[in-house]
Amino acid sequence: MKKITLLIIVLISCLGFSQNLVTNGDFQTGVATPWTGNAANVVDLGASNFVNQANITAAGNPWDVNLSQNINLVxxxxxxxxxxxxxxxxxxxxTILSGLGQNNAPYNSSTSTTTLTSNLQTFTYLITITYGDAVGDRVLFDMGAGTGYVFIDNVSVVEVLPLIQDFETPVTYSNLAAFSGTSVSVVADPVTGTSNGQVLKGIQGPGGDIWQGVEFVQTAKKAKLTTNKTMTVDVYCSQAFNILAKVEQGGTAPISATGQAYTTPGQWQTLTFNFAVPMDNTSVANGEYQKIIFFGNWKSTNDGFNNPLVPLTFYINNIRAEETIIPVTLPLIQNFETPNTYTSLASFSGSTATVVSDPVTGGTNGLVLKGVQGPGGDIWQGIEFVQTEKKAKLTTNKTMTVDVYCSQAFNLLAKVEQGGTGPNSANGQAYTTPGQWQTLTFNFAVPMDNTATANGEYQKIIFFGNWKSTNDGFNSPLVPLTFYLDNVRAEEAPVVPVTDPAPMTPAPTPPARLAADVVSAFSDAYTNEVVSAWGPDWGPFSSTIVDNPIATNPTKKISMISGKTFAGIVLGSYYDLTQFTHFHMDYWIPSPLLTGQTISIKLSNHAAQNGETSGIQTLPVPQGGQWVSLDIPLADFVAASNPANLARNSIKEIVITAARADNQQPLYMYFDNLYFHKNTTLSNEEFQLSQVKLYPNPASNMLNIQSANTIQSIVVYNVLGQEVLNKEVNSLSTGIDVSSFSNGMYVVKTLIGGVTSSTKFIKE
Structure with a gap:
């Protein structure tokens, strides 16, 4: 290396490297060969200090003036x-352009703009080759974009060895130990202002054996010392010394050791250990090694240990070598054998999802997840489930492995959601073994599909089978296929059950009304119309609606979690509500409210003859922790497509929508008494007409029903709203045998003089 008056490192780290790939990089041959280009011009600056000199007199394209040399890159x-x-x-x-690139068409390259001054500077760039190996390579300097002299010297291109250990992640090493009198620990970088993070610290002496040292075993990456037998290590000490590095646990490969001199006290120095030159009675390295040992008392003559021992403290970091990844068996978080370990098994946008037996004849995978995509539907269709016991913990280790089977090769995108504050993350991998189970490793440190690096504990796992092999989107048109998944593995964290808040008391009882004045979808106060679907599957944002009695009173519950922001209700018929005036619903949501929470109601005649006419009513700021009774004038539902009030002649659907600032937070909603009415109630005379007497109550065998007026019919419902008895009466009294009924609360609806009333009784 020739004189340097100023050192500017543009991008530098303590890097491991092998031999220089550039020939005549210092131009000391006095000629340009093998450099090429119209800027190849070697001159002597004096005292046989040869450099390449170019004088650009007219500015043009950068490549109009070029200095290059062909080299081999991978x-x-x-x-x-x-x-x-x-x-x-x-x-x-x-300025000039400098970098690496192809030496023939299409001339892809990776270059940087380098700013020169009249002071000699050293520039360093890290470049990863991404354009493939179809065309040869070169190091290049393009100087034609500016005028003036350019002097270039001491050009080198060296391969940067992979980092196999920097002591930042404890799970990447084990068996950290000291022997024969040393001590070892992992500590912070001892140099103020540097960025080495965690480093290995060894203290030797003053007592103990002269061959004392420190060691550890790699758990994530082996040092592969087969073709390239070098390993680089960053070393720091307050005094100069010689260090012996030794590798063991290389399978059948021999143990190997080699020494190097640390010569820069008070500074980090990168040492290159060449295991092709073995020392300490060892052999040339030729294997993949897990154990690495350092001896700080090695002699400068490389023929043994100092005697007496030299006490000192030294630090080790950034070990680099060709690497072999050590397979890690991650914990099993899902194998679909136990149904209660997952929930919300679903498909969306045209796919289907089921749990079936292993499709391989004689296979041992047991139950597996089956996904069928196409031939129709959206190109982003997929399948998903939510873990109920074990979350995928993608914080330190951001990988997840999945066993995949298919009859054809395809690319699979895995996505994780519901990670608390962790961002959604997705990564794609190629399934390449049709007709065989293959384990794919998804690395969420390399996020795809506009997501971020995973950094959380995730409950929801989603798979998209129509992912492109280029990892930049979905195939269009969609590729129909059937695939199977099993044995999902990742670092795990327990699922802490979310407390499901619920009301302690049932919803208020609605007033008595004439049957002709009510169209009820759900209420034990009135006769309910047929509902063809509670919570239909209308896509990835739709929620399910389930029965959830409160104090034995029939109640419906919606669980709006992870983006499930609305729930639909489809009536069994189209209803002409032009003579009706109000929509009623009682709802209960937890307190405190979520940030930005709103609720709205939509009425729709979806699929009616004239196309959909929808009306939406956004409710006032919700109230939490109590039953809220809504009685909304139908005139307040304004059609989105028409400023006029909503046409009410063919209402078919009711949609309840909840929006909130954080869709990751669970939102539970309970509702009762969902009906339309004419804003009329019964008079005292009508009310008295509808009164009945039930006895005994509670009843075990026979329940007697009596009224002062003729009972036309009775219908009995259980707490889930299911009809268990329907009977014509046409008399003042009757009895029903309830001995076969299950114990619990029941509702008896009686029709008297055209008026329906409800009365509860208990079967015991």
Missing amino acids: SGKTYKLTFDAFTDSATGTR
């Missing part, structure tokens, strides 16, 4: 380009 590997450069004092400042 796609996917990272290289360090280093060179010295300056301009003359008359030019003062100018």
